[in-house]
Structure formats: structure tokens, C-alpha cells
Amino acid sequence: MNARQPIPLHMLLGTYPGTEALITGAVKSELVTLDFAKVARANNGFKRVVRDMEFDVAELAIVTFLMAKARGKPLVLLPAVMIGRFQHPYIVYNAARGELSPHELNGKRIGLRSYSVTTATWVRGILQNDFGLDLASVQWTTFEEPHVKEFVDPPNVSRAAEGKDLIQMLLDGEIDAAIVGDGAKADPRIKTLFPDPAAQAHAWQARNNAIQINHMIVAKQSLVDTHPDAVREVFRLLEESRRAAAAKGGKAEPAFGLEANRRNIEVAIDYCVDQKLIDRRLTVDELFDDTTRVLGA
Template identity: 40%
Template sequence: MAPIRFALGAQPTFAALKASATLPNGAAVEWPAISPIHRAFALMARAQAYDLCEMAIVTAVQAVAYGKPIIVLPATVASRAQHRCLIRLTARPEVTPETLRGGRIGVRAYTQTTGMWVRAILAETHGVAAHEVRWTTQEGAHVAEYDDPPQVVRAPESASLLEMLDAGKLDAVILGNDLPDDPRYSPVIPDPAAAATAWAAKHGIPQVNHLVVARQDFAEAHPDDLRAAYAALRDAAGGSSALPFGAALEPALAVVLATCLDQGLLPRALSVAEVLAPARRILGQ
């Protein structure tokens, strides 16, 4: 059998796993070099380019909704508090969450998971619904069948979100791993660390960013390898509450599914059971 192709990002939590050429059951594995890892998501959603692949949770549930031949594993490999990811120019303190109603926000893609979480925060905590904002994006969805809603426009190809923010063409932008460490930019949400702590205390879940998915035909043909990969990921996560596995993921996934439906990110309602049933069957959960 050819080595298992596993596209996984550069999180320190999984560095030791990625340093190995085999899974615990002895199956050979190769780790394609992809940076940033989100470049793998469309390849997996559209063409199932890998046997196993890290994938944004919004992309994963969209892929299920549109009938893509992938299996979503209850394996979280990235999460973070998103409150700090909505930024403004420090010179514009008048930009607050509430003033963004009718305002202009830039985000890499409307379907980006960080954007989904930030929109949920704006709606729940600040009363600003997604449809009340003018959204500017740099790219479309990883799942080709999804079309952005009408309040979304595409930025010129040459423009970066920060450049548009600097030029006053946007009031705020949402950034994730590329969040700048620069005093010219400040979080829109006051004291985002405290706000994130309060949100987590209220909801009791982490804001999950990325899961792992498997190509369906690989999972069906090699269930032992899928179980070995899942176990290796779970062991590397070490029981962290920020990286829920198995049943511990279900409350966060339920919130994601409800939020995605509310924001028009899904063509139909999905249940936690529908999303996870194929993996549960193979993993014996």
C-alpha cells in the first residue's frame, strides 16, 4: 500500500506525530508540505486530494451538506478565542461593534471559520446581524457549490485587507493566523480576552476552527489505518479541553451547525448525528 497522505498544519501540539514516518499501527504516512494549511481545504473538498486532511469546520460541514465523499472525524486540531480577530485602525476608536451595523468588514472568505465565529459574536453580544454588514472578501468558498450571499462583494485581486483598512475602504477586518502585531491596529471588541472568557463561561465550549476529515473510499477500505490515525491525533491532543475529541466535540459542533444555518452558510439543516455517523461507525464510537 502507498503511504497515507495526510495534510496537517504546523501546530506544535502535533509536531511529534508529524515527525514520524508511520502511524502507531505501522502504516506508512507522508506529510505533504502545505503552508498555510488552508490551501489544502479546497483541494480536499473539491477533489479529495488527500487520504486525511485538516479542514476548517465550516468547510467540513458544507462538504457534508453538498454530498462530498468525505468523512468528518470528531478530532479537533485547532481552536482559538476569536474576539481579538476583529480589528480596526487604532486611530479610529469610534469604530465599535455596534457602529459596524451598516459598516464595511473585510474577511478572506465569507465562509472562513474565524468569520463565522466573529459574526456570531457580533450578533449575540452586540446585536449586529450578518446581513446588516457589507462584507468584502478576497476569495470564494472552498466548496465550489456554495455562493456568497448578496451583501458580499469581492475585493480587487491586488488588494490586501490591511491595505483596504489603511486606506479607509473598510471599517474593520477579520484576520486569523495572520493577525498583525502592530500598534497601528486594535481590536474592535473592547478587552477581547475578558470578552472571550465570558463567552466561554456562558457557552462551555471552545470556538473550534479545524477538524480532520478522511477521503470516504480510503476510510472504508482502510478502517484500521483510520482508527490508528484518529488515536494518534487524540493522544497528541492530550485531553485538552480546547481540542475536543469524540463525544466532547458534539456541543461545539451543534453550535457551529446552528450558526452556519443562521448565517446562510448551509443549504439545509444538518444534525450532529448526520455529520459524525460515518466516522462513529468506523471508529466504533
Template identity: 50%
Template structure:
């Protein structure tokens, strides 16, 4: 039996796995504890801290761009529509997405997956000039090699408090029903429905990756990990995002295109480049 270092969030589709209800004769999983789970993404990318890891899709794409030794499994950990994660200060006079141009927009890190999805949506569906926005960021990218040219928020400042205080005009990547903010998209449900009708995808946020060493040297273990993930997902039927290969491919191709447009990665990778011969066979 091989003991694996594993980072997975607490999702309905990981509950059976993390409780031990899904067992294996080949694999023992040693689960790392990070709250929130994305706090573990930096050690995964920078130090290879885990054999199996949940990872934001944009972080994975950027990791690939810098030859980090990991490959993707066809196991989605998180997916959601993004339109509700954009809020504005009412005093900023932002009535439409294009009103963001010339404004100060806060985002936790320029490389967050929600941010990349939203910027792609703003640019491609609403004609927003992303270069006309003053981006204010609060955290470093998970991938250390990426050169972040955004404006850094003053030390100690909190993103939502800056929005409340009028030091930011809008924030991407945060969801809030605080009466001091407006929604960038007032009718979120209608926007999401229309966006899905245009693109036919649910945006993927987090995927699952394995270390290249594990895949190269222990393909049977990688296949077993995938089996366990699938079995755990089946036990939570209807409570978790489920994608067939075509749906997953369309979603990842779109966020890859957006990431390339935004300079997060040097080019839009083909879907087959994100898998290796072991994980590709699991699709």
C-alpha cells in the first residue's frame, strides 16, 4: 500500500473519500488540512507538497507554463457560474460593465481563477477594455515566476473594507449582499442563463492534479486515485459538479483561451497537453 500526501477540500463529492468510506488496497490517503483549501495551492505549485491535489485551473495552467511537474486528472473539484462574484461601490457610478473602464478594481490576486473567468466574460461578452482598468491586488500569485504588474494595495488593507470606504470602485472575486454594495450584474440568474446559452459550459474553478513522478512511476496508483474520486462523487450524486469529457473540455478550453488573452500563460494549450498518457486514458 502506498501512502499519498493529499490536498482536497471538503466537498459533497469528497466526503465519502475523506471519511474513509471509500477504501483501497493500494492507496492510503494522508489528507492535509488547509482552510480555505486554496491556502495549499502555493505549497503544491512551489514545493510539490502533495502527490494528489485540488488546484485552481488557472494556477494549473500557469504551473504548466513554468514546467511544474504535475498533470491533470479528469476530476473536477469545483465549478460555478461567476457573475455573482462582482460587486461595486454605489458612489462609483458603475451602471454597466463598460463603466469599469478607468476605475479602481480590487481583486485578491490577478491570477485567481474567478478573476480570470470574470475578466474573460467582461472582455469577450461585454466589450470591456481590461487594460483601461486600474487593478489593485492584495496577494502574490501562487506561481512565483509570474511577474505581476498590478498595483499592490497598501499593507494591512482589506479588500471589502476598501470598497466600503470608497478606496475601490469595484471588486471581483468576492460575493456580498452587504447593503453598502451593488451587484455589477443586478439580475445574476438572467445573466448566467444567457451566458450558458451562448457558451454551453459551466465554468470550472478547481480540478485535480497528480505529481508527474507519481504518474510516471506508479500509473496503477493514479488509476486507483481516479477510481476512488469517481466512487466518492457517485455517492454524492446530484450534490456536486459532474462533467462528461466533452463538457469538461469545452470549459477548460475557454478558460485557457481567456488566460492566454490576459497574459497569464504564453499561449492557449490544447486540452491533450494538460494530461499525460496515463491520465488521458481516464477521460
């Protein structure tokens, strides 16, 4: 009898310390073969995940996933966090034009890559909940359309003119603040809106008992239905790859497992509902199914 052939899976996954062993092949499987998409950054493929359903398994921003799930996209969440970070350092302003505090943003102009990206959603939620920002009072300037095609940006969102650059608009005074995914730039005029982002992040965590998830792993519902063993194997490989990184002295990564992340996901759902990115409050449990819910337990 012939040995069972591995199940081929097309996968979107970024290269991080915790995924390097998997992507390079140092961590292997006899059950699945992984064909990794060739993208410079995982977020370059997120539209393909939720619009084209191109990947069997994919890294995906949590807000993009929640928006897609709320609109009926057949995706299932795995309790595997790829990126979790506090977002307080990622809103900046031009100090050469005067001081600006988180309490002074009502009626201001804020630039960002796309309205519904996860970093922007976390930053808006922080400003709304902790500093009283009226999101409807802000003029938001974006550069890209939403990942989820069915979502329509709010009326106070406009697209920057062709050829415009987010940081240059900030320096030129065309916007008052900017949400930048890679944090404050080297230009000495650009400062973080929060004078001590780390302290603000610590206070947020204490109040909310959560971390701010950026990316997790999703699978197509059809794969989970037909090959649940393949989904379990992908999760095992991700865990093994993380252990390999930890053995080399890598930094501690966000925990895997549903219960370890239940509160984190609940807060993400709350922020999405409050900002009208989804029209109903999804439950954490409906994001998973019987196969993925118990992974890492």
C-alpha cells in the first residue's frame, strides 16, 4: 500500500523569528506540504485572503478577519497570534507646528494608510475610549481602500490625492497627525502623540486586562471541514517553529490558545462594534469551530 501523500496547502505567512523555522523548512511535516505566497509583507496579501479566498491557511489582521467574518466570509480562526503589540507609539504629529495632545484631536485632520486597518482601529479605540475623541469630528485621509470590499468608509473619510505621501503631508501641515504602522520616523520634528507610549500602554493593559492583537491565523472553512487533521498539523508546526525560536533566545511571543486570547479578542470585537466596522457583536466562540477551538488547549 502506498504511503499517504501529503496534503498541499497554499499559505500566506510573514517571516518573523517565530515563523522562520517553518518557512525555511527546518520544521517539517509528513502530513502537509506548505506552498508559501511570495510577498514582501504578509499584509500585502490580506485582500487576496478575504476577497479571492486564495489561501488555504493565512496570516490575517484581526480586524480584517472580524469584518470578513461578520459579512459571511467562510473563514475560521485558529488561536495562533502572529503579532501582538501595543499601538500607542504609532500615532505621531509634527512638533515643529506646535504641541498636540491626545485630548486635542476633535476636529483635526488625521492621515492613515486605510481606515479599517487593525493598527488604526486600535488607535482610534484608545483615543475614543480613553481620551474622549469624537471619531465623527475628525477628517480622516486615507491612501488605500479597505481589505474587505463590502465595507464602505464613513463619510468623513477621503482619499489622498495621487502621489501624496503620508509623512510629507504631516510635515507640510496638510494633516495634524498620522497613524504610521512602523512608528515614529527618524525626522526629529515627528513626535509620538503620547509622550510616554510605554507608560500609556501599561495603563491600558491594566484597565483592559488584554493585549492588542494585530495578526492571527485563519483557515478556509472548506479545509477545516474536509481536512481537519491538516489544520491541526499547521497549528502544530507553528507551535514547533515558535519553540525553535525560543530555544535560540527569542523574545516571548503572545500566547497561543483560545482561552489565553479570549479577552484580547473580546476587546477587538468591542472596538470594531463601537467604530461601526461590524454591525453586530460577534461572540468569540463563533469565530472558531470544533476543530480550531481546542487547539493549544
